[in-house]
Amino acid sequence: MKVEKDKIISSKERISVKKKVASAKEPKIKDEFLPATSDTKEWTVLAYLMPNHLEKLRQLEKVGSDNKVNIVAYIPLATGEGYFARRYYVNKAKEASYIASSPSDVVAEGPAEDFGSTKTLEDFLEWGIKKYPAKHYLVIMQNHGDIWLGGWRDEGTGNMLTLPEIDETLKKVENNTGKKIDVLSMDACLMANLENAYEIKDRADILLASENLEYVQLLSGYSGVPLDKTLRGIGKKTPKELAIQWVEKSEGDRGSPTQSAIDLKKIEMLAKASSNLAKALLDSSISIDLLRNIVKDSFSMATSAGITLFSYQKDLASFAKKLLENKDINDNKVREAAKEVLDSIKEVVIAEQDNEQEGKELGGISVYIPTEKEGVEKPWELFKKDVSPVSDEVPYKELKFAKDTLWDEFFTKISLPYSLPAPEAPVFFPPADDSIHPPAFPAQIFPFPRSPNMDIT
Numbered sequence: 001m002k003v004e005k006d007k008i009i010s011s012k013e014r015i016s017v018k019k020k021v022a023s024a025k026e027p028k029i030k031d032e033f034l035p036a037t038s039d040t041k042e043w044t045v046l047a048y049l050m051p052n053h054l055e056k057l058r059q060l061e062k063v064g065s066d067n068k069v070n071i072v073a074y075i076p077l078a079t080g081e082g083y084f085a086r087r088y089y090v091n092k093a094k095e096a097s098y099i100a101s102s103p104s105d106v107v108a109e110g111p112a113e114d115f116g117s118t119k120t121l122e123d124f125l126e127w128g129i130k131k132y133p134a135k136h137y138l139v140i141m142q143n144h145g146d147i148w149l150g151g152w153r154d155e156g157t158g159n160m161l162t163l164p165e166i167d168e169t170l171k172k173v174e175n176n177t178g179k180k181i182d183v184l185s186m187d188a189c190l191m192a193n194l195e196n197a198y199e200i201k202d203r204a205d206i207l208l209a210s211e212n213l214e215y216v217q218l219l220s221g222y223s224g225v226p227l228d229k230t231l232r233g234i235g236k237k238t239p240k241e242l243a244i245q246w247v248e249k250s251e252g253d254r255g256s257p258t259q260s261a262i263d264l265k266k267i268e269m270l271a272k273a274s275s276n277l278a279k280a281l282l283d284s285s286i287s288i289d290l291l292r293n294i295v296k297d298s299f300s301m302a303t304s305a306g307i308t309l310f311s312y313q314k315d316l317a318s319f320a321k322k323l324l325e326n327k328d329i330n331d332n333k334v335r336e337a338a339k340e341v342l343d344s345i346k347e348v349v350i351a352e353q354d355n356e357q358e359g360k361e362l363g364g365i366s367v368y369i370p371t372e373k374e375g376v377e378k379p380w381e382l383f384k385k386d387v388s389p390v391s392d393e394v395p396y397k398e399l400k401f402a403k404d405t406l407w408d409e410f411f412t413k414i415s416l417p418y419s420l421p422a423p424e425a426p427v428f429f430p431p432a433d434d435s436i437h438p439p440a441f442p443a444q445i446f447p448f449p450r451s452p453n454m455d456i457t
Contacts, residue, residue: 046137051076062093087108116154129179193209206262213257309379
C-alpha cells in the first residue's frame with residue numbers, strides 16, 4: 001500500500017475510515033527483514049506508538065537499529081486509503097524523513113486493531129520479543145495517560161487500558177516469552193504515580209514516566225519524551241544507566257517537563273510507608289479541616305489542564321513535607337510516618353527531573369488524594385465528563401495499592417463528610433463556540449496558553 005504524507009487524516013475521521021478496511025487481510029510478515037533467532041543483541045526496544053504520531057517514529061529513526069540494538073515500532077495510520085497499522089524495524093535516518101520516504105522497513109501491515117485493547121498490545125510485544133531476541137528489553141508505551149485510571153485510549157472504540165489490564169497483559173507476555181521487561185517507559189501524561197507503579201511492580205524492573213503533563217507540538221518538533229536523546233548510546237547501557245540518562249536528557253525539554261525513573265523492585269517499601277502514614281493520620285486527632293487544607297496546599301498535577309479529577313493527584317513528597325512543616329501537626333506518629341515516606345521516596349526514585357514545576361521541587365511520584373465526595377464516589381463520571389467517554393471502569397478500591405494499604409480509607413475519611421453543594425446557578429456563561437469548549441469526543445485537552453497545534457498526552 002502506497003502511503004503519501006499529504007494523505008494523513010485527523011483522528012476525527014477514523015471511525016468512518018475503519019469501515020473501509022473492515023474486510024482487509026491479516027498482517028503479512030516479510031520474513032526477509034527479520035533477524036535469525038540466534039542473533040541476540042544487547043537491547044530490543046519495542047515502541048507502541050500513538051496513532052499518527054509520526055514524530056515519534058522520526059525520533060526513533062535518529063537513533064536507529066544497529067549491531068547492538070533492535071528497535072521495532074507499532075503505529076496505526078489513518079490515510080485517504082484507509083485506517084491500518086504497521087510494524088516497523090527502525091533503521092537510522094540521515095535526515096528527517098516522512099512516512100513515504102522512511103528508511104525503516106515495514107515488517108508487517110494490516111487493519112488497525114483497537115489501540116485500547118489488551119490483545120493489540122500483547123500481540124505486538126510477544127511478536128517483538130520472540131522475533132528480536134536480546135539481553136535487555138525496553139518497552140515504550142506512548143499515548144494519553146490518565147493517572148490511576150490507566151490510559152492508551154482508542155478514540156474510535158472508546159476502549160482504554162486500565163492498570164489491572166496492563167498488569168495482566170505484561171504478565172501474559174512474560175509467561176509466553178519467558179522474558180521479563182527490564183525497563184517500561186510510559187511516554188504519557190501523569191503515569192509516575194504510586195498506584196500505577198505498585199500495580200505493575202512485578203512486570204518490569206524500572207518504570208520511566210512523567211509525574212505531570214507531557215506535551216505535543218508537532219510544528220515545533222517536540223512530542224513527549226525526546227527519544228532521540230534518551231536512547232542515545234543505549235547499546236552500551238545497563239538498565240539503570242539507561243534510566244538515569246533518560247531522565248537527564250528529558251530535562252529542559254518542552255515535551256516532557258517532568259520525568260522519573262522508579263525502581264519497581266523497591267516500590268513495596270514506599271507503599272508500606274504510605275500505608276503507615278495513612279494509619280497514623282486515621283488514628284490521629286488532627287482535624288479534618290486542617291488535613292484537607294494541607295492536601296489542597298500540596299502540589300497538584302495537571303492544574304493547567306483544568307481537569308478536577310487530575311488535580312486530586314498530588315506529589316507525595318510535597319504532601320509529606322507539608323505535614324512536617326505545619327506547626328499545628330504535633331502528633332509524633334504522623335511526623336515519623338511522614339519522614340518514613342520521604343526516606344522511602346529517596347530510595348525508590350532512582351532519578352527525577354521536574355524543571356522546578358511552578359517553583360516547587362517535586363519528589364518524582366504522585367498519589368491520589370481527593371478532598372471532595374465526587375473524587376471518592378464518582379471519579380469515572382468526572383473523567384467521562386471532562387476528558388473522554390470511555391467504556392472501561394475499574395474502581396480505585398480494586399487496585400492492588402488500595403487492597404494492600406490503608407490509603408483509600410484515609411482519603412475517604414477526609415472527603416466524604418465535606419461534599420460541597422453545587423451552585424444554584426452558574427456564575428459564568430461562556431459563548432457557545434469550540435474555542436472555549438472543544439468537542440467532547442474525541443477528547444482534546446489543552447494546557448494554557450492554548451496553541452491550535454498543541455495537545456497533551
